[in-house]
Amino acid sequence: MIVTYNWLKEFVDCDLPAAELSHLLTMLGLEVERMEELGGGMDDVVVAKVLEKNQHPNADKLSLCKVDNGKEILNVVCGAQNFKAGDKVALAQIGATLPGDFKIKRSKIRGEESCGMLCSEKELALSLESSGIMILPEDFKIGTPLFDALGTKDTVFEIGLTPNRADCLSVVGIAREIAAKLGKKVHYPGLEVAETGAPIDGIASVAIKAPELCPRYTARHITGCTLAPSPAWLANRLQAAGIRSINNVVDVTNYVLLEYGHPLHAFDFKLVSGGKIVVAAAGEGEKFVTLDGQERVLTSNDLTIRDAEKGVALAGIMGGGNSEIGEGTTEVLLESAYFNPSAIRKTSKRLGIHTESSHRFERGTDVAGLTRALDRAAQLIAELSGGNIAKGVIDVYPHPVKPRTIKARLARINAVTGLCLSAAEVQDILERLEFEVTQTEPGVFQVTVPLFRVDLEREIDLVEEVVRLNGFEKVPATLPQASVFSDLPSDAQHLAARLKGLLVSQGLSEVINYSFVAPASCEKILLPADDVRSNGMVLLNPISDELSVMRTTMLPGLLDTAVKNISFRTLNLRIFEMRRIYLPAPGKELPEEPLYVSALLTGNRDLEGWNQQKGEIDFFDVKGIAENILADLSIPNVTFSAESLDPYYHPGKACRILCGNRVLGSFGELHPTVQENYGIGTPLYYLELNFEALLASRKGKGAAQVPSRFPSTFRDIAMLLPKEFPVADVLYCVKGVKAPELEGVDVFDVYTGGNIPAGEKSVAIRVRYGSKERTLTDDEVTRLHQRVTDALSKKLNVSFR
DSSP, rough: EEHHHHHTOOOOOOOOOHHHHHHHHHHTTTEEEEEEETTTTTTTTTEEEEEEEOOOOOTTOOOEEEEEOOOOOOEEEEOOSSSOOOOOEEEEEEEEETTTTTTOOOEEEETEESSSEEBBTTTTTTTTTSSSSOOOOSSSSSBBBBHHHTTEEEEEEEEEEOOOOGGGGHHHHHHHHHHHHHHHOOOOOOOOOEEEEEEEEGTTTEESOTTTTEEEEEEEEEEEEOOOOHHHHHHHHHTTTTOOOOOOOHHHHHHHHHHHHHOEEEEEESSGGEEEEEEEEETTOEEEETTTTTTTEOOOEEEEEEEESSEEEEEETTEBSSSOOTTTTEEEEEEEEEEEEEHHHHHHHHTTTTHHHHHHHHHHHGGHHHHHHHHHHHHHHHHHHEEEESSEEEESSOOOOOOOEEEEEHHHHHHOOOOOOOOHHHHHHHHTTTTTEEEEEEEEEEEEETTTTTTTTHHHOOOOOOOHHHHHHGSOOOOOOOOOOOOOOOHHHHHHHHHHHHHHTTTTTOOOOSSSTTHHHHTTTTOTTTTGGGSOOSSSSSSSSGOOOEOSSSHHHHHHHHHHHHHOOOOOOOEEEEEOOOOOOOTTTSSSOOOOOOEEEEBBSSOOOOOSSSOOOOOHHHHHHHHHHHHHHTOOEEEOOOSSTTTTTTEEEEEEEEEEEEEEEEEEEOOHHHHHHHHOOSOEEEEEHHHHHOOOOOOOOOOOOOOOOOOEEEEEEEEEEEETOOOOHHHHHHEEEOOEEEEEEEOOOOOOOOTOTTTTEEEEEEEOOSSSOOOOOOOHHHHHHHHHHHHHHHOOOOOEO
């Protein structure tokens, strides 16, 4: 909100210097973000009179002038042609500094000396544009500083308001705060509306078809208006507030918007069909051209102002081009209404329109102050345009809003603030804010809050008002009282940190993605529509349409990260994320939030180098990472199954991780269609682990094993198996032989082709035997080995080679 010092002083008697007033406003919670002096440091720009205007001897488009500044006659070269000898002008003398840090110096222009500069309004920051130098009134005294002569020397305050302080989006609102703090009265403008026209009832009518979106609509009718440029005082006020002057009628609506904080709209009444105003929702898909010339496509949730045939304004946001004030306007219908803040905010956001009007309606205006703003604007339009105001006001207000009443307790106020205020002091503070206060019993107040304070709803809000007006600096500084305790990390937290460290130690980098994904992300990873993960929770107010659903798997986020990295030619990726996912829980409002750790790998296994073999990451690299994690966390009886895989995996190149019947996760190569959907041409490998399932499957913390002092021995077994037979079953079978001397088993060769029968494969395993108590004899090892081969033969029916 931008307001000037002189404007505030019209409403409240305040003789504080501008700097002190700025501090006072900030301490009231109305932070002054910028303070600028209009005309400050520009006393060297003075009123001067042009005595002579002659053609420059060396330039066709320049004039050589003699100018009287009240002290001496100066030569000035000027390029403008909109003045003549005898005119009074604005002269920037040598040494003056104009806006933009432009310093005036003595100079020679095409061989002629120039001792100053004749200025335009734009060059003095008095207007956004100008067509020539500034011509001043004849009664201005020569030599007077220009801004003193214009009466525009002022201080501009730019106030950063919090969204809840809609009442201070006006000069009156800020003046009200100053008056309350200083214990003064607000001088409201006199509203003496001279109604000289015909009764308004026979001229115009208003109907509200959506009272829940527009509780109140008021209007006045003015005839005989003559459009003209606004007087200097009005144009300068708007210019100081950053609003461009248009004409006397439109400028008045903007002026009253700033003054009272209530948006108004003026219609050219001759363009309002049937003299009817109807407040109603737009038709679905209706097209409407706003004042900025843009065609907007509306929905049934958008509120419009209509006449008997068409829409004439987008309610609370912007008028229509088909009813705007323009050349030839003589009849004006002036609107002052209240619109539902939520409805205005939704329409404004959807259409991408933000105006001074929508900014105020979104935050809530004073439904009781509509007619005050309407009368003020009608009065000024009649004065400035010579119009006649019709008798009466149209005021459609089917369900009047009653002011809110809040109970406040003195004990509560003092307890929260640490102050020792008396009941009389609290009542005085609240009444200075124009609240109605009744003390129902000692120390208990019944406070009726005026409708312009839409932000006050509870007792604690009144506590804030009291401490704010009393002075934040008076609140005693105390240290908070709290118990000091040490909250040691839980086992789960320790394990989570350990798991992250383990992944980092294997060359993976942690990433953190949004917890939101695009609605189509589940389709891109091939999840069917009936999968619970395809029905994630939809956000009510998303950052964007592409981040509007809570993620049910971390795969889409990791794939998006991979796409971005690959687009920057980072082709070797090893990334992981450990975060929560959000799975819909049938019959519950909130989702389940299990913690998952997921990893995505692609590219080369090792960095390129002269001593490195070039090889791409494959299924077994991911399997190794998974096995390292499971071993480090001491999870026993782990098995791998290629059944019931998620559809985003490549068939035959992925598996699930099981501990008994509990699913711990899965890993494998992603489906080629998934890679194609994300535009990635190289194989991608994905690992997904349910952290809570890992926790539940742990068996102790695992103890360090002392290596045996006695040597181990190895025996190899080569066998023939069907080509599709899982080698893992061979390992499970060997490990199932209950013998403490059986230390381990590994696969060291898998071979097809050559002398191997069609449809079969040769598998060679190495079994390691040993004891911690003694060295095993050959006979003992032979007997143990026979037990292993017998188990393979009986349970798996393998053929030995």
